[in-house]
Amino acid sequence: xxxxxxxxxxxNRIFCVKFSKADQNLLATGGWDNNIFLYDxxxxxxxxxxxxxxxxxxxxxxxxxxxxxxxxxxxxxECIEIWDLRKFKRSxxxxxxGNQ
Numbered sequence: 841x842x843x844x845x846x847x848x849x850x851x852n853r854i855f856c857v858k859f860s861k862a863d864q865n866l867l868a869t870g871g872w873d874n875n876i877f878l879y880d881x882x883x884x885x886x887x888x889x890x891x892x893x894x895x896x897x898x899x900x901x902x903x904x905x906x907x908x909x910x911x912x913x914x915x916x917x918e919c920i921e922i923w924d925l926r927k928f929k930r931s932x933x934x935x936x937x938g939n940q
Contacts, residue, residue, distance in 0.1 A: 849877060849886055856895050862906030870895030876911060876923070888928045893921055910934075 852872040860866040865881045874894050877886040892913070893899070899912030908931075909923040920934040 850875060856898055856900045858900045858902060860902040860906065861904065862902065866902075868900050868902070868909060870900050870911060872896070876900065876909070878925070878928070890923055890928055890930070892930060 850869065850871050850873050854869050854871040856868075856870045858868050860868075867879050867881070868876055869879070870876045870893055872894060874891055876890045876893055876895070878888050878890075879885075880887050893911040894913045894915055895911065896914040897912075901910045902908070903910065907925045909925055911921050911923065913919045913921065918933045920936050921930050922932040922934065923929070924931040
């Protein structure tokens with residue numbers, strides 16, 4: 841039985857799993873359900889989820905600062921997003937026009 845507030849995990853296919861180079865216990869997953877889940881291997885299940893990116897390939901990368909995550913989405917608008925892992929919120933968007 842799930843406890844109140846417990847995160848289950850992805851609701852659709854996962855296409856990318858990346859480990860943080862700054863913290864060997866932290867990993868991020870992304871896929872078709874528009875969620876990025878963060879896992880701490882010392883805990884059971886995901887520690888948080890961030891809604892937004894539709895990940896369809898190798899489109900997750902931890903920055904070397906240890907607190908920034910960059911994701912790429914399979915959509916036309918706001919496809920490259922920057923996430924602050926201290927707040928677990930989107931902190932910016934990079935302009936990208938893939939049609940050039």
